Amino acid sequence: MLELISAARRRKRPPTHDLFDTVRMEFRVGLLDIDLNLQLNTGKYVKIMDRCRLEHAVVTGLLHRAIEARTSTVVANTEIAYIRELRPYQRFQVHTRLLGWDDKYSYYDQRFESQRKLHTHALHRLAHMYGGKTISPxxxxxxxxxxxxxxxxxxxVRDWKTLLQNKRRLTERDIDPERF
Known part of the structure; x- marks a missing residue:
């Protein structure tokens, strides 16, 4: 909640980054952030990624423009690859960048890195909304x-889009519940 208040206060400041720049934020794994395996909890990853995309929107001026236009953005799909764990008190950075868009979605890339090693990689497909309805990028x-x-x-990203299209086709068919 504090991140939202801070973002709302800072949204009118002049942008410090271009829309396609990578925005980096630094973190440290806290004791309340870990799971039973003594590593960063998967739910915490999602919260951190949301916070970093919000920061990207603030420093690129996108948040201010979206609020002025009364538009919003929602996550439609996420793919996360957990490569290495992040342990208690470990420092790490999250690198967030907008990759681009197609006729329906915008795509973001987020990477969790520590000591120049990739720990987690995520792709996000976001839909834009206006008046409760989806609009094109x-x-x-x-x-x-x-x-x-x-x-x-x-x-x-093109490969991921193909995978998502194939999954959609699968869910649209009648699936025999006995098979699963």
């Missing part, structure tokens, strides 16, 4: 006054 761009072109999405 292009409509979001127009409403917020950005009007930028998306760089080409990396191949790993």
């Amino acid at each position: 292009q409509a979001f761009q127009e409403m917020t006054g950005l009007n930028l072109s998306s760089p080409p999405l990396p191949e790993y």
Whole structure:
């Protein structure tokens, strides 16, 4: 909650980063952040990623533009790869960047790093909303006054999109509950 209040206060400051810049935040694993395996709890990862995407929106000026346009953004899909654990008191950084968008979603990449080693990697697919309805990234761009072109999405994002499309097709079929 304090992060939201802080972001709301800072949202009118001039941007310090461009929209496609990587925004880095530093953290330390606290004792209240760990699970039974004495490593960063998976739920805490999600909270940290939300906080870092909010910070990205603040320092790029995107939050101010979105609030002025009365738009919002929600996470549609997330894929997380846990590579190495983060232990109590371990310092780490989260690197957040907007990769681009297609005709329906915007894509973010977030990396948890400690001592120059990748510990966790996440991809997020976000949908933009206006008046309770989904709008295209292009409509979001127009409403917020950005009007930028998306760089080409990396191949790993295109592969992830294909996986999500295949999963959607699978869930749309009648699945025999006895199989699972």
